[in-house]
Amino acid sequence: MSLLGKAAVAMWWSVRPEQRAEFGDWHSHEHFPERMSIAGFRRGSRWSSTTDAEGFFVLYELEQYDVLTSKGYLDRLNAPTSWSTRMMPHHLGMIRSQCRIVGSFGGGVAAALATFRLSPQAGREADLQERLSKTLGVLAQEPGLTGAHLLLTDTPPTSSPTTEQQIRGKDGAADWIVLLSGYDADAVEHVVADQLSPGVLGTLGAQNNPTIGRYRLAFTMTPQDVAAI
Template sequence: MALLGKAAIAMWWDMAPEWRAEFEDWHSHEHFPERMGIPGFQRGSRWADAGGGEGFFILYELDRYETLVSEGYLSRLNQPTPWSSRLMPEHRNMVRSQCHVLESAGSALGGCMLTLRCSPASDGAQPLRDYLRGQAQACAMRPGTTGAHLLQTQTPDIAATTEQKIRGGDQAADWIYLVSGYDQQVLEAALETVLAPAALQAHGAGAVEFARVFTLRHSAESAARQPT
């Protein structure tokens, strides 16, 4: 199964060890249910740094890009709960990208997720997309991997929300490539071969800004998708 929809929110941040237990409690038992109750939100997943670091990766799969500016979503961003307001300042080094899904092949969920952030060179957008599309199709069938997905950030032209103001502002990625799988070593090997900076730059990429493997901690789907 590919990503559930045509848009996504991809986020990375660091959480200090002393906040981690409360953060995961809040994120699982308040924040995910809240977000999954917003029309257009299909599935959310939370991933932790596979190397034991402080980083988390969060992916929300949306039915369409317009959900990012919907009344239901903006009302939650501008009316955070007291628990959300308590934890938002602890989201350090926040990168929050609101994206179109350009390519999606195979399964979105496995035990592991490789996340890569890059930008195409000045004339490299189409060659890079072609290369990553081919890699996505291969990942859907390659031993150790289950699928891959290419996202491109397009930040909506809206005012900063209350949540953003509490965090102090967010950064955004440009292109995002995700590879899901069940074998962490296979994903890490891809970063040394087909997804190494030299390989990506040979196919149209500029600088590769970030590449890391995460492991699944929790996922949730929209109530509308759950069987009755």
């Protein structure tokens, strides 16, 4: 999975079983088309957790960082539809990070994904970024894998709670994010346990408490898909 653009919104949350059917309908048929209609949105993807029956990961890839503060985006965040207003309270434990993409390696859209939420050790930020980028560039070319990416959360300084956020309640945020995708889930899992294990990440300069998730692709959409509807 090659990331499109220079910025992203990365989100994790849970949806209770009784809400999942309506959530999938709303998110696929209203929410994704709405987001993909905003200038600067390049691709959206939704991933279902393979280890947590209620968990999701969603990624929006943006052409430029300033899309995060664009009128088109903020207008949508502050004017949710009636269906969105009904669904937002069911986004439980929301982690929402507005990010700069600082390293992206690989190509295509794959079926399996691991996400890593981590933070650098104090004073090792530059070292960790350099070492991670080198490691991810190599991993993206390995059999079974298709992409490896590094995102750094950079919340716009003028950011304030939008109407959607107020409906959900307070969102959390990640710090640094690593995404590893592949066409072979076992190959992705091998890297999680080996080249990107918590111990190895620690030697690269990360703190020793990364949060790691495993996901399978549920749905993806681009602006071209909206135009074809």
